[in-house]
Amino acid sequence: MSFALDRGQTGLLVLSLRGENDTFIAPSLRAELELVREEPLPLVIDLSEATFLDSRVVGLLLAAFREAERRSRAFVLYTPESTGPAVRSLFQLTRLDSLLPLAPDWAAVEGILQGAADRLR
Numbered sequence: 001m002s003f004a005l006d007r008g009q010t011g012l013l014v015l016s017l018r019g020e021n022d023t024f025i026a027p028s029l030r031a032e033l034e035l036v037r038e039e040p041l042p043l044v045i046d047l048s049e050a051t052f053l054d055s056r057v058v059g060l061l062l063a064a065f066r067e068a069e070r071r072s073r074a075f076v077l078y079t080p081e082s083t084g085p086a087v088r089s090l091f092q093l094t095r096l097d098s099l100l101p102l103a104p105d106w107a108a109v110e111g112i113l114q115g116a117a118d119r120l121r
Contacts, residue, residue, distance in 0.1 A: 003029055005036065012113075013039060014078075016046040022054040029057060033064050042074035042113050051084035058090070065100055074116035076101050076109050 003025065006014040013036055021029070036043065045061060047053075053061075061077070068075035079088060079102045091097040103109040 003032065005032060011041055012044060013041045014044045014046050016049065017053070017057075018049040020052040021050060021057045022052065023056050026054075026056040026060060029060055033060060037064075037067060040071075040073060042076070042116065043068060044076045044078055044109055044113075046078045047087055048078060048080050048082045050087050052086050053090060058094075058096070061100070062096075074113050076103050076112045078103050078106070078109055080104055 003015060003017045003021070006016065015032065015036070017029075043064070045064075065075050067073075077091075077100055079091070081104070091100070091102060101112050103112055
């Protein structure tokens with residue numbers, strides 16, 4: 001269970017969640033999301049190494065998505081094949097996959113970001 005923020009991508013923030021992400025990390029994750037809330041750069045949540053998300057973490061991701069929408073900021077959940085099956089099943093069973101922008105590969109991430117940029121013009 002860990003997460004890391006990468007500002008290395010040009011014009012992009014990538015917050016990576018790894019392993020099991022449960023109530024224990026929720027306060028730290030909330031603080032990290034608060035730190036980047038005001039930034040205008042697109043936010044990509046990288047779940048490629050996530051094996052578990054509990055309801056509190058999912059709630060934080062939903063809140064970050066809603067905040068991004070309110071601020072007209074691009075937001076994407078990167079969920080490639082390497083994302084844990086429990087995480088992918090969670091999005092399907094809860095039907096969050098129809099609400100949240102999930103990208104199965106980096107090309108899809110770029111497509112979602114481009115679409116968001118086009119809508120802002």
